[in-house]
Amino acid sequence: MLTFEDFQPGHFATLGPRHVTREEIISFAAEYDPQPMHLDEEAGRLSLAGGLSGSGWHMCALAMRMQVDGIIGRADSLSGLGVDEVKWLAPLRPGDDLTLEVHVDEARVSKSRPETGIVRVRAEMFNASGEKLMTIVSNGLFRRRAPAQA
Amino acid sequence: MLTFEDFQPGHFATLGPRHVTREEIISFAAEYDPQPMHLDEEAGRLSLAGGLSGSGWHMCALAMRMQVDGIIGRADSLSGLGVDEVKWLAPLRPGDDLTLEVHVDEARVSKSRPETGIVRVRAEMFNASGEKLMTIVSNGLFRRRAPAQA
Numbered sequence: 001m002l003t004f005e006d007f008q009p010g011h012f013a014t015l016g017p018r019h020v021t022r023e024e025i026i027s028f029a030a031e032y033d034p035q036p037m038h039l040d041e042e043a044g045r046l047s048l049a050g051g052l053s054g055s056g057w058h059m060c061a062l063a064m065r066m067q068v069d070g071i072i073g074r075a076d077s078l079s080g081l082g083v084d085e086v087k088w089l090a091p092l093r094p095g096d097d098l099t100l101e102v103h104v105d106e107a108r109v110s111k112s113r114p115e116t117g118i119v120r121v122r123a124e125m126f127n128a129s130g131e132k133l134m135t136i137v138s139n140g141l142f143r144r145r146a147p148a149q150a
Numbered sequence: 151m152l153t154f155e156d157f158q159p160g161h162f163a164t165l166g167p168r169h170v171t172r173e174e175i176i177s178f179a180a181e182y183d184p185q186p187m188h189l190d191e192e193a194g195r196l197s198l199a200g201g202l203s204g205s206g207w208h209m210c211a212l213a214m215r216m217q218v219d220g221i222i223g224r225a226d227s228l229s230g231l232g233v234d235e236v237k238w239l240a241p242l243r244p245g246d247d248l249t250l251e252v253h254v255d256e257a258r259v260s261k262s263r264p265e266t267g268i269v270r271v272r273a274e275m276f277n278a279s280g281e282k283l284m285t286i287v288s289n290g291l292f293r294r295r296a297p298a299q300a
Contacts, residue, residue: 056232057211057214061183064207065184083233085235
């Protein structure tokens, strides 16, 4: 099990590839973000994205799944705390194969819960052409290996 | 249709209530955030949340849906740009009835696309007891009613 101590600042992991289908894009959008450009080819063509595009929140959810599969599922993770930033830089497209580059920006012991530490992670999502689609900076709470002996 | 000019700083709308079922919470988590505390009652009881809790990203997706239904679906919205902050403050629970208070923090004309404007929105999610579950600050691009006559 990964604990707080395993998250040192620097590049942490490359996750994926994760293939995304047109059906998934439309299914997520129908449930959570039913804007025409996420549901319909023609509306997508007329939108800024110039074609059917996935919801930005779908990209966030996919990044989370990739991190659970690759990191959090084998870590002593207590909770997500929040997000410092999401930037949607380019559209998610049907058929994309997504890669996630995960970097630890900062790791610090929690003041209020010294048996835990807060890890700030920067995840960058790329498509198969190497185009950066999104960055997410988020904070998670992990258990420390050795309890604090105050 | 709402355009950029309709988003003036201040309280904009109260959205919901949106009822959330145990099945929805588990279904979202199974797909995008399969951590035990989002899938299983007993694992939830042993987690920091002290019971089955929804994924923070599910809360984001639900907030998006509420905003599409209540605001964006009747606005000349061009694109989401990104998120300045998400804070997960209290757990989403099965059976919650969610309300979203939507405030416009700032509205400014885009320098690079003067026919559009950027609206920064602060959305606060509450349960039926009035407990604040989440805040999201995000930025969206809307068309202006009158084209710039530079």
